[in-house]
Amino acid sequence: MPEETTTTTGRYLVLLEDNSAAAGAREMNRVAGINAAGAVESVTPADLEASDGIIFQDLGVAVVNAAPDQVNRLARAVDEPGPISVVEPERIVRALATPVQGETGAAQVDESVFTWGLQAVGATLSSASGAGIRLAVLDTGFTVDHPDFAGRTVLTNSFIKGETVDDAHGHGTHCIGSAAGPREPASGGPGYGVAYEAEIYAGKVLSNAGFGDDGGILNGIAWAVANGCAVVSMSLGAAVKPGTPHSQIFEQAAQRALARNTLIIAAAGNESQRPAKVAPVGHPANCPSIMSVGAIDVDRATARFSCGTVDTVGQVDVAGPGVDVHSCWNGTTPDTRHKRIQGTSMATPHVAGIAALLAQQHNARGWELWARLMQSARRLGLPSTDVGAGLVQAP
Incomplete structure (x- = not known):
């Protein structure tokens, strides 16, 4: 590490x-x-x-x-x-999530059938399922034998030397679950996947310790673009200081991916300590052509850790559910196969799942898909510097 x-x-x-x-x-x-x-x-x-x-x-x-x-x-x-x-x-980049510690609140919502996150983004009311849409999650890999994904085709590739795609960390499995997991989990509990029929591409660009690098991420993006993925979800990043220029290289890579009909969505970062401190959007989410995702809680308030727009370099574009998020985990027993964690990492796959629903519903790709995500977001009465256009909504 x-x-x-x-x-x-x-x-x-x-x-x-x-x-x-x-x-x-x-x-x-x-x-x-x-x-x-x-x-x-x-x-x-x-x-x-x-x-x-x-x-x-x-x-x-x-x-x-x-x-x-x-x-x-x-x-x-x-x-x-x-x-x-x-x-x-x-x-060097890392996974952007932490265990839930006191900042929960999902108990206020009936989660017996669907998680509060699915309800908040309107996924449970949508006729779209993500069918036919290729969605890539670049993260710590995937628990390939998870019972909730039995019968699902998941294409995998590891970009970490000496490690298979199997997720010994858990973060990647959790993110894949929020983006494209089931609505009726085989191992019980509420449905938690937004685009539950999307075609999943699991790229391991972070190690089992939760760390990776730019080269591995670019390798994963190139793989996703070459395979025609409409959406790439990246719950990872590196903290930056205020005023730090965004990466020109990732910006151009994102623009070229968009030209190939691939939208990249990334976590804004977890370095804030609200209300005392609001940290800037991290790398690579601070690139203008990468959609940056902030996190809200069940009360539709900005999560205390969620990075925000603090200067002219990076900005939050949209928000997603990111606190007390229930999804699948890399456990081997029934009581360890799901977990609640928090972070802009958890908000990002919700947005990626909604992007897959919009791509299916409207046959939208690239910049059109970006525009539809922004236009359909629900305003929250919060500063746009914290949540951008608002909470993404299913078609």
Whole structure:
């Protein structure tokens, strides 16, 4: 597990100009002696670690292993005419959820049939199910033998070296459950999945310890785009200080994904301590072309931990249920197969599930899907800096 003070990996991300993957590979070799291979879809974690560099062609982004002098030469190339546009250090990211500790309240709502989150977003009243929509959740993986998903096809891929997609953490399984789990769980309890008939793509980009890096996330995004996923849900991130610029590389990757009809939705972050402190939206949710999700509780109040819009860099776009959220877990016994946790991590898959319902109902993709999510959100009487357009609603 990385130390709390560690924020970067030692690798670098290189943004290439549009449609210049081949030219970018040649230029990186010319200026820095880096031999970067192209990847049409995704690569194994071992290949990513062992190579000089990998270019994710659909995203126009390379992840490179470079010595300091090579990094300096790449940086100088940014200021010259050519395909190399931006160079950034690769960051460490983590899962964004915590156990429920006192801030519950769901007991106020009858959850005997459906969770309060499903009720709040109107999913239980919608005729849409997400059928035919490919929804990717990039997280700590998935508990592949969970009884609630018996008979469901779940396509999986691990982007963590030395770890299978099986979720020894639990966070990813919980998020997949909220986004696309069942309405009638085989192992009992209330229905908890928004897009309960969506086609699930589970990408493991966070380790069993709950940590990952930018390269693994980009690898997962490239995989989701190549597989035609309409929605990518990312309940992960890294905290930033106020005024920190958003990643130009993730912004361009998100724009290129949108051009390929894939909407990326990400958690705003959990660093606030309301009302005393409101922390800024974290990386990569602070990118303008990644939909940023804040969290509310059962009383439709902003969750105390939910990050908010504090400057001109990042903003909260919409909100979802994120406190005392019941979903599936990676347990092996009936009483450990479900759990209640909280975080913008829990709000994000609710939004992703609603996106899948809208995609099915309106055949909407990309920017149109973004617009429909924003337009259909319910205003809450809260500052837009905290909840954006409001609480997402099912069609």
